[in-house]
Amino acid sequence: xxxxxxxxxxxxxxxxxxxxxxCTQDMRHNAMYWYRQDLGLGLRLIHYxxxxxxxxxxxxxxxxxxxxxxxxxxxxxxASAVPSQTSVYFCASSDSPRDEQFFGPGTRLTxx
Amino acid sequence: RKEVEQDPGPFNVPEGATVAFNxxxxxxxxxxxxxxxxxxxxxxxxLMSVYSSGNxxxxxxxxxxxxxxxxxxxxxxxxxxxxxTYLCVVNRSLTGGGNKLTFGTGTQxxxxx
Numbered sequence: 001x002x003x004x005x006x007x008x009x010x011x012x013x014x015x016x017x018x019x020x021x022x023c024t025q026d027m028r029h030n031a032m033y034w035y036r037q038d039l040g041l042g043l044r045l046i047h048y049x050x051x052x053x054x055x056x057x058x059x060x061x062x063x064x065x066x067x068x069x070x071x072x073x074x075x076x077x078x079a080s081a082v083p084s085q086t087s088v089y090f091c092a093s094s095d096s097p098r099d100e101q102f103f104g105p106g107t108r109l110t111x112x
Numbered sequence: 113r114k115e116v117e118q119d120p121g122p123f124n125v126p127e128g129a130t131v132a133f134n135x136x137x138x139x140x141x142x143x144x145x146x147x148x149x150x151x152x153x154x155x156x157x158x159l160m161s162v163y164s165s166g167n168x169x170x171x172x173x174x175x176x177x178x179x180x181x182x183x184x185x186x187x188x189x190x191x192x193x194x195x196x197t198y199l200c201v202v203n204r205s206l207t208g209g210g211n212k213l214t215f216g217t218g219t220q221x222x223x224x225x
Contacts, residue, residue, distance in 0.1 A: 033213075041154070042199070042217035090155055097211035098203060100146055103155035 003027065006091050012110045013081050020046035021076045021107050023091030031094045032074040033101060034058075034066060036087040043090065049074055050097055081111045113138055116202050125223055129190050133219045135183040142206040145176055147185050149198040150218065156199055159185075172182030190223045197221070 005023045013019050027034065034046040035058075041076050045058030049068040064086060065077045072095075078085055092101040118135045125131050137145075146164035160167065162174040162183055173186040183200055200216035 010206040038219065045213070098144060100158045100161060101213060103157070105155050 004091055004093055004102060005088075006104040008022070008107060009105070010108040010110075012112065013078075015082055015111055019078045019081055019109070021078075021089055021091075021109070023074045023076070023104055024072050025091075025093045025102075025104075026072065026075075027093060027095075028071060029092075029093035029096050029100075030070065030071070030096050033092040033094075034064070034074070034076045035090045036060065037090060037106075046048050046089075048074065048097075058097065071103050077098050080105075081109075083111045085101075085109065086111045114216075115139060115214045116200055116216040118205055118219045120142075120217060120219060122220040125190055125221070127171060127190060127192060127223055127225055129223075130188050131190055131221065132187075133185045133198055133200075135152050135185075135216055137181050137183070137200075137202045137214075139202070139204055140219075142179075142181075142202045143187065144203040144206040145174075145183050146201040146203070147183075148215075149172060150197045152196075153192050156215075159198070170178055187221075190221075192223050192225070194223055195223045 007022045030051045033048045035043045037043050044060050047066040049055045052071045090106045091104040094101045116137050147159040148156040149159045150156040162176045166175045171188045176182045197218040197220045199218045203213045
């Protein structure tokens with residue numbers, strides 16, 4: 001692995017289903033982030049983690065949860081998906097919260 | 113008012129042209145600034161950080177004006193491969209700790225033959 005990987009690449013999901021988007025980085029970055037990107041709205045922060053074992057809410061956290069059990073992994077869970085969660089989801093990491101962020105390739109999620 | 117504002121474009125320019133993008137930010141406590149590039153259906157990638165004294169990286173020049181809360185990106189001798197969306201990004205500290213990175217919605221550039 002080099003950088004950040006995300007899985008799956010894309011997914012079509014029925015409303016009401018539970019879904020976990022995976023994110024793994026091998027850069028030993030302390031901070032990790034989840035964003036969603038929607039047309040005309042740009043990137044919006046869902047949740048973040050400044051270091052392993054801690055998480056925080058971003059701009060649009062409702063309907064999403066995260067965990068940070070170790071440095072490398074930062075999964076995002078949709079407990080009960082709704083159509084408004086149709087979006088492209090990007091995971092990112094940075095060495096510290098002040099530094100530039102590096103992004104994964106994204107997960108394209110469609111909720112029907 | 114949005115925290116970071118950019119002209120969405122698109123800017124359609126001929127190959128070889130010079131093009132400039134502007135970005136304004138509303139929070140004077142903002143501390144660090146970046147330009148990212150995003151190709152269609154791809155992830156954003158860091159193009160360059162923006163320093164107070166201005167900085168240059170090849171054909172790209174970034175400027176910061178803290179008094180006017182304004183950031184710019186100049187691209188000289190545009191190439192077809194420069195066609196992308198350019199995101200202005202502003203980072204500031206939060207009361208109580210942590211940082212917030214705010215992305216503009218992006219300016220679309222199309223370089224044509």
